[in-house]
Amino acid sequence: RFQDLSNLKKIGVTPLLDNHVSDRYYYQIIVLTGHRQNAATKSKVYFVLSGDDDQTHVRTFVDPYREIFQRGGIDAFIMSVPKSLGPLNFIRIWHDNSGPGSSASWFLKYIIVRDLQTMEKFHFISQKWFAVEKEDGRIERLLPVASDSEKQQFSYLLTKKTYHSVSDQHLWFSIFSCPPAAKFTCVQRCTSCFVLLFSSMLLNIMYYDLSNAAKTSNRTSSFDLAIGPLHITPEQIGIGVMVEVLTLIPSILIVQFFRRIRSRQQFSPLRQALNKINPNTPIVTSKKKRRAHLTFPWWCLFIAYALSILIILVSIFFIIVRGIEFGDDKVKKWLTSVLTAFFSSILFTQPIKIVFFAIFFICFFRNTNDDVETNEYIDEYQMNFNEDDEEYFQSIKNYSLVNVQARQHVNRLTECEVIHAREQRIKEIQMWSIIREFIIYFVFFFLICSITFASREQNSFLQVQHLRKYFLNTRQSTNDYTQITTVTQFWFWLQNSFISNLRSQQWYNNDIPKYLNGYINDKSNRLIGWATMRQLRVKPSTCSDQRIMKICEKDYNFFNEDEESYSPGWTNQTLDETYSLSINNSFQYRTSNELNTYVFVGEHGTYNGGGYVYEFRGQLKDLQSNITTLHKLQWIDKKTRAILIQITLYNPNVQLLTSITFLCEFLITGEIISTSYFQPLNFFTFTSIFQLICTIIYMSFIIYFMFIQIRVFLRLKWKYFQQFWSLIELGIIVCSWTSVAIYIWRFKESRRISSLFKETNGYVYINLQLAAYVDNLLIYLLGFCCFFGMVKFLQLLRFDSRLLLFIQTLQRAQKELISFLMMFSIVYISFVCLFYFLFVSNMLSCSSLLSTTQMLFEMTLMKFDTSELIEADAFLGPFVFAIFMFLVVFVCLSMFLSIINESFRKARENPVENCEIFPFIMRRFICWSGLKRLSMTTIYAQRDTQMRSQYCNPIESFSDKIDQMLVKIDKLYIDQKIELKRLDKIQFSN
Known part of the structure; x- marks a missing residue:
C-alpha cells in the first residue's frame, strides 16, 4: 500500500516553468528514462524543439514538486509556444552534468512529442547515454524524428516491449517495479501472487493425497539429497514444475480480471495540467476512437478481492486438513515441490511467458503507434485552438516583430570542462x-x-599429541617405538606396550571399566573394529656371485613382492601342530581388494595394499598368546620388508576420528626405520x-x-x-x-x-x-x-605507486630474469651433483639428491654449519664449499641484484599513469572523514572556481535584458490595445 501511495505522487503532467503566459499553442512531451543501472539523473536537462515553421528557444525540464528522470521513469510535460512549430524535425537535448556522482549521467530511451491541437505524435529515439564517462562521452545529442521504418525495427520494439513486460507483466518482480501510472496496483499484484502460491500448494497436496502412499514412500532415486526439511529428488522437482504450469492459466485469468476493472474516478493528469495552465482554454474530446477493450465496472473490484480471498481460504483449509494426515517424509516431499513451484514461477514460467508474448505481438500485431508504456499519460483531450480568434491572432501579428522570449542563463559545458569532468x-x-x-x-x-x-577441529593437535605419547612411549627407553632398531625390540614393544594399550583395563583403584567395551586403555577413544598388522615380503632370490653367498635378499618393489600363501612358519608343508585361525590367516596372502587397503608411501619405499595380515581380535590374553606364537614362528624374518599396523579410533568427546599407522621398514642393510602417522578426521563439518x-x-x-x-x-x-x-x-x-x-x-x-x-x-x-x-x-x-x-x-593495491613500481620492475626484467634463471639452474644442479657424489656416504645431508638440494639452499642463505662438511673430508669439504660460495653466492646473486637494479632504474624513469588514483582516494577519504581541514588557500581557490562558474558577464547578459524589456513593452502594448477594443465593443453595443 505504501508503494501505491508513493506511485501516486509520481503521476502527473507538469507544465514547464518557462511557459509564457500569452502562449496558447501546446505540446505534450513525454520523456522515458532507461532501466539501466545509474540511468537516472539529477542534472538540469535542456532542450530545443525544432519544426518546419519555427523552433523553440532553450527550454528546461523542471518539476518543483517531484523528482524527474528517475530510473525506468516516465515524465510528462506541457510546453506552450506562441504558434505551431509545424511538422517536427529534431530535438536538441543536453544536460549540465551538475548531478552528484553517478546521478550526473542519464540514459534516455526515447521522447514522444504530441501536438495537442492536431493530436499528431512524433517519436525521437535515443537509446544512448548522456554521460561524460560512457559510450562516446557526449552529454548533448541531436535526435531526429523517427521514421516509420525506425519505429518498426524488431530490436527497438523487442527492447521496448521486454522492458515494459518485465516491470509490469512479471507477476513477482512487478510488485517492486510496477509502473507508477499502472491501474493494476501493487496490492492487487500481491493478492494475485498469494492466489498463485496457495493454488500451487493446494495442487501439490492434492497430488500427494491422490498418489499411492506405498509407491511414493518406497521409491528410491539415484539422486537423493536431504537438506534440512527438504527432500530433493528429480520426482519432487518435476512435480513442482508441472504444478506451476497448471496454475499458470488461473493466475493469468485473475490478473486480467484485476487489470480490466475501470477506476471509480476517472483521473486525467493531462486535463488537470491544462486547466492549471489556462482554465479558460476550451478542451474537447478527440473524435478519434481508441480500440475497444473489454472492461468491467469499478464495483467488480470487490468481486475480484472476494474471489481471491475465497481461493486462498479454501486452499489453506484443504492444506491443513490433508497435511495433518501426511507423514514426515511426505511433508518433506510436498514442501520441496512447493518451493520448486515457487522458484520455477519466478525463474521459469513468468520469464518464458513474457518473452513469448513479446515476440508474438511484435511479429503478428506490430503497431508503431501502440505506446503501451505511455498510455496512461496520453488522453484523448484535444485543445480547441481557434486561429480565427481575432484578439489572439491580432496579438501574434502585432508583436511578431518583437517576439523574442526572455532568455535564461544556461550552464552549457565547454569542451575543456567536459574533458575535466570526464577525468574526474x-x-x-x-x-x-x-x-x-x-x-x-x-x-x-x-x-x-x-x-x-x-x-x-581445534582439538586435533591435542588429540594427536595424546595418542603419540600414549602409543609411542617416548619417555620409556625400553618401550620407545621411535628407538626401535632390531626385530627383538619391535616384538618387545608389541608385546609389552602396544597390546596392553589396545584394550581397556582396570582403573587405578582396580575397578572394572564399565560401559567401556571397545575402548582402548586411555578410556577416551573407541576402537572401531579391530587393529591390523600387515606384512609385506619379497620373493627369495640368489646372489649374482654365488661363490661367496648363494642366497641374497633384495629390496622391495611391486615386481618382487611375495604373494604366495604359506603354512605357519613360512613353510609349504602340512604341519601336525594346530594353530588358531588368526595365526593361520596371518600366513595367507590377501589382496588389497580383500583388505580394502591402498598403496602406502613410507620413508624408504612405496608399499602395495596387499600382504599377510594379523588381526588383533579377541581378549587381551588371547592377543598376548598370539603375539608370542608369531614370535616363535618367526613371522618376521629376513624376507620381511615392511610391517604396517593400522588402527581407527573415534573420540566421542571431540567428535574426531583418528587414523593411526605404524610403519616399520626393514632395509636390506639390516637397519629398521620406524615411523608413525596420526591423521585426525573431522567428518562432522557444517x-x-x-x-x-x-x-x-x-x-x-x-x-x-x-x-x-x-x-x-x-x-x-x-x-x-x-x-x-x-x-x-x-x-x-x-x-x-x-x-x-x-x-x-x-x-x-x-x-x-x-x-x-x-x-x-x-x-x-x-x-x-x-x-x-x-x-x-x-x-x-x-x-x-x-x-x-x-x-x-x-x-x-595495484594503483599504489610503490607497488606499481615493483610490478613494473619485474615486468621489465622478465627476459633477463629468465635467462639468469636458466644459467643459475645449470650451475646449481652441477653443484648438487658434485656434493652428492663426493659426500653421499659420509653425510646425512647428502644421502639423497633432495636432501643435497636442501643443504645447498641453506648454504645460499648462510644458514649452514660447516663442521659436518669438514668432518666428512678435511680438504674437499672446505674447497668445494669455497667454490660454491664464490660462484653462487657472490657471482650469481650479484648478477641477480644488478638485473633488478637496472630494471628498477628504467621503471622509475618511465612511471605509469594510473598511480594518481591512490592519492585521489586518500584525499577524498581525508576530506570525508574530517581528519584534515582544508587550508584557507584551498578554500579560497574552490570558492573562486565556483564563483567563476556562476559568474555572468554583464555584456553577455545585456541582450537578455533588452529582450526582457521588449517583452514587457510588447505585453503592455497588447494589453492596452485589447482593452481599447473591449471598450469600443461596449460603446458600440450601447
Whole structure:
C-alpha cells in the first residue's frame, strides 16, 4: 500500500516553468528514462524543439514538486509556444552534468512529442547515454524524428516491449517495479501472487493425497539429497514444475480480471495540467476512437478481492486438513515441490511467458503507434485552438516583430570542462570500483577463512599429541617405538606396550571399566573394529656371485613382492601342530581388494595394499598368546620388508576420528626405520547453520567470479593465460570446485562409515586410509584457496605507486630474469651433483639428491654449519664449499641484484599513469572523514572556481535584458490595445 501511495505522487503532467503566459499553442512531451543501472539523473536537462515553421528557444525540464528522470521513469510535460512549430524535425537535448556522482549521467530511451491541437505524435529515439564517462562521452545529442521504418525495427520494439513486460507483466518482480501510472496496483499484484502460491500448494497436496502412499514412500532415486526439511529428488522437482504450469492459466485469468476493472474516478493528469495552465482554454474530446477493450465496472473490484480471498481460504483449509494426515517424509516431499513451484514461477514460467508474448505481438500485431508504456499519460483531450480568434491572432501579428522570449542563463559545458569532468568522473568510478572490490574480496576472504578453519577441529593437535605419547612411549627407553632398531625390540614393544594399550583395563583403584567395551586403555577413544598388522615380503632370490653367498635378499618393489600363501612358519608343508585361525590367516596372502587397503608411501619405499595380515581380535590374553606364537614362528624374518599396523579410533568427546599407522621398514642393510602417522578426521563439518550459509554464499561468489572470468577470457582469448591475476582467479575457481567434489565424496564416505558403525555397534573393521588421503587433499585445496584469496588482496593495491613500481620492475626484467634463471639452474644442479657424489656416504645431508638440494639452499642463505662438511673430508669439504660460495653466492646473486637494479632504474624513469588514483582516494577519504581541514588557500581557490562558474558577464547578459524589456513593452502594448477594443465593443453595443 505504501508503494501505491508513493506511485501516486509520481503521476502527473507538469507544465514547464518557462511557459509564457500569452502562449496558447501546446505540446505534450513525454520523456522515458532507461532501466539501466545509474540511468537516472539529477542534472538540469535542456532542450530545443525544432519544426518546419519555427523552433523553440532553450527550454528546461523542471518539476518543483517531484523528482524527474528517475530510473525506468516516465515524465510528462506541457510546453506552450506562441504558434505551431509545424511538422517536427529534431530535438536538441543536453544536460549540465551538475548531478552528484553517478546521478550526473542519464540514459534516455526515447521522447514522444504530441501536438495537442492536431493530436499528431512524433517519436525521437535515443537509446544512448548522456554521460561524460560512457559510450562516446557526449552529454548533448541531436535526435531526429523517427521514421516509420525506425519505429518498426524488431530490436527497438523487442527492447521496448521486454522492458515494459518485465516491470509490469512479471507477476513477482512487478510488485517492486510496477509502473507508477499502472491501474493494476501493487496490492492487487500481491493478492494475485498469494492466489498463485496457495493454488500451487493446494495442487501439490492434492497430488500427494491422490498418489499411492506405498509407491511414493518406497521409491528410491539415484539422486537423493536431504537438506534440512527438504527432500530433493528429480520426482519432487518435476512435480513442482508441472504444478506451476497448471496454475499458470488461473493466475493469468485473475490478473486480467484485476487489470480490466475501470477506476471509480476517472483521473486525467493531462486535463488537470491544462486547466492549471489556462482554465479558460476550451478542451474537447478527440473524435478519434481508441480500440475497444473489454472492461468491467469499478464495483467488480470487490468481486475480484472476494474471489481471491475465497481461493486462498479454501486452499489453506484443504492444506491443513490433508497435511495433518501426511507423514514426515511426505511433508518433506510436498514442501520441496512447493518451493520448486515457487522458484520455477519466478525463474521459469513468468520469464518464458513474457518473452513469448513479446515476440508474438511484435511479429503478428506490430503497431508503431501502440505506446503501451505511455498510455496512461496520453488522453484523448484535444485543445480547441481557434486561429480565427481575432484578439489572439491580432496579438501574434502585432508583436511578431518583437517576439523574442526572455532568455535564461544556461550552464552549457565547454569542451575543456567536459574533458575535466570526464577525468574526474573516471577517477570517481575507479575509486568506487576499488572500494567495492575491496569489500567483496574482504567478504570473500572472510568466507573462505571461515570454511577452511571450520574444517579443522581445534582439538586435533591435542588429540594427536595424546595418542603419540600414549602409543609411542617416548619417555620409556625400553618401550620407545621411535628407538626401535632390531626385530627383538619391535616384538618387545608389541608385546609389552602396544597390546596392553589396545584394550581397556582396570582403573587405578582396580575397578572394572564399565560401559567401556571397545575402548582402548586411555578410556577416551573407541576402537572401531579391530587393529591390523600387515606384512609385506619379497620373493627369495640368489646372489649374482654365488661363490661367496648363494642366497641374497633384495629390496622391495611391486615386481618382487611375495604373494604366495604359506603354512605357519613360512613353510609349504602340512604341519601336525594346530594353530588358531588368526595365526593361520596371518600366513595367507590377501589382496588389497580383500583388505580394502591402498598403496602406502613410507620413508624408504612405496608399499602395495596387499600382504599377510594379523588381526588383533579377541581378549587381551588371547592377543598376548598370539603375539608370542608369531614370535616363535618367526613371522618376521629376513624376507620381511615392511610391517604396517593400522588402527581407527573415534573420540566421542571431540567428535574426531583418528587414523593411526605404524610403519616399520626393514632395509636390506639390516637397519629398521620406524615411523608413525596420526591423521585426525573431522567428518562432522557444517553442523551449524552459520557454516552452511557461509558455504552457500562462498559458492555464489565462485559462480560470480566464473562468469567474470569467462567474459575476460572471451575478450582476451589466449592472452588471458599470460596475466598473473587471471591465473590466481583460475586457481581459486579450480581449487574451489575440486574441493566441492571431494567434499561430496567425503560426505558420502562419512555416511557410509556412520551407517556401518550403527549397524554393527562399532564391531566392524573400517579402514580410513583412503579417507585420510582425500581429507588431506581437501585440506590442501582449501589451503590453496585461502592462499590465493590472500594474494588477491595485492590486486587492490595495484594503483599504489610503490607497488606499481615493483610490478613494473619485474615486468621489465622478465627476459633477463629468465635467462639468469636458466644459467643459475645449470650451475646449481652441477653443484648438487658434485656434493652428492663426493659426500653421499659420509653425510646425512647428502644421502639423497633432495636432501643435497636442501643443504645447498641453506648454504645460499648462510644458514649452514660447516663442521659436518669438514668432518666428512678435511680438504674437499672446505674447497668445494669455497667454490660454491664464490660462484653462487657472490657471482650469481650479484648478477641477480644488478638485473633488478637496472630494471628498477628504467621503471622509475618511465612511471605509469594510473598511480594518481591512490592519492585521489586518500584525499577524498581525508576530506570525508574530517581528519584534515582544508587550508584557507584551498578554500579560497574552490570558492573562486565556483564563483567563476556562476559568474555572468554583464555584456553577455545585456541582450537578455533588452529582450526582457521588449517583452514587457510588447505585453503592455497588447494589453492596452485589447482593452481599447473591449471598450469600443461596449460603446458600440450601447
